[in-house]
Amino acid sequence: MKNLYQQTTFIMGTPDSRRVPADEGIEVAFAGRSNAGKSSALNVLTEQKSLARISKAPGRTREINFFAVREAVRLVDLPGYGYAKVSKSMKGEWQRNIARYLETRESLCGVVLLMDVRHPLKEYDQQVLSWCYSAALQTHVLLTKADKLKRGPAQAALLQTRKALERLHPEASSQLFSAHTRAGNEQLQQVLNHWLGLAPPE
Numbered sequence: 189m190k191n192l193y194q195q196t197t198f199i200m201g202t203p204d205s206r207r208v209p210a211d212e213g214i215e216v217a218f219a220g221r222s223n224a225g226k227s228s229a230l231n232v233l234t235e236q237k238s239l240a241r242i243s244k245a246p247g248r249t250r251e252i253n254f255f256a257v258r259e260a261v262r263l264v265d266l267p268g269y270g271y272a273k274v275s276k277s278m279k280g281e282w283q284r285n286i287a288r289y290l291e292t293r294e295s296l297c298g299v300v301l302l303m304d305v306r307h308p309l310k311e312y313d314q315q316v317l318s319w320c321y322s323a324a325l326q327t328h329v330l331l332t333k334a335d336k337l338k339r340g341p342a343q344a345a346l347l348q349t350r351k352a353l354e355r356l357h358p359e360a361s362s363q364l365f366s367a368h369t370r371a372g373n374e375q376l377q378q379v380l381n382h383w384l385g386l387a388p389p390e
């Protein structure tokens with residue numbers, strides 16, 4: 189399958205959601221708790237080892253990072269929320285930045301919400317989901333690190349999550365994903381192609 193995301197390049201990173209690239213064209217943001225695997229998923233999607241920085245220590249991505257798939261089509265790696273070890277004021281600042289970005293960004297057409305398949309739907313995840321629903325933002329849930337569970341428990345977690353989504357965001361789609369095995373990568377690409385209006389792979 190032809191990967192339309194391979195040519196993706198880094199545009200810029202900023203800690204301040206007011207100093208972002210021009211709000212033109214179309215973009216999809218990757219959101220989720222710290223350590224959920226956002227940067228890893230972006231690297232798998234784009235088949236680039238270190239496009240987005242990954243760290244064993246949670247809280248690695250402190251900036252909103254913008255990437256260009258092609259002219260006027262962007263992917264956005266958001267800083268993770270819910271990381272306990274940073275100071276309260278810093279945490280508040282991150283969350284305000286993310287909220288402001290999600291609320292005001294006109295070119296934002298959808299949110300990929302990543303959650304560790306072993307700990308889905310934590311409190312703030314639920315808030316983000318409800319918020320995306322009320323803002324009529326298309327949302328796709330990736331249950332990441334699926335390689336950490338056997339097939340049965342992973343499927344059970346997916347079904348349970350879908351059940352909860354009926355309440356929190358009835359229009360959200362969801363899937364299992366693993367950055368380590370790349371399982372689910374094609375399914376993710378199909379969702380993004382559809383949202384971003386990119387030609388379906390040959």
Ligand SMILES: Nc1nc2c(ncn2[C@@H]2O[C@H](COP(=O)(O)OP(=O)(O)OP(=O)(O)O)[C@@H](O)[C@H]2O)c(=O)[nH]1
Nearest residue numbers: 222223224225226227228247248249268333366367
């Ligand atoms: N086993 C497994 N580990 C993963 C997977 N995806 C990510 N990880 C690991 O989880 C850790 C965090 O991954 P990141 O991609 O940096 O997570 P993030 O959501 O970008 O984290 P922040 O930038 O802190 O918000 C790293 O140690 C990754 O190697 C996966 O699919 N399977």
Ligand SMILES: [Mg+2]
Nearest residue numbers: 226227248249
């Ligand atoms: Mg990251």
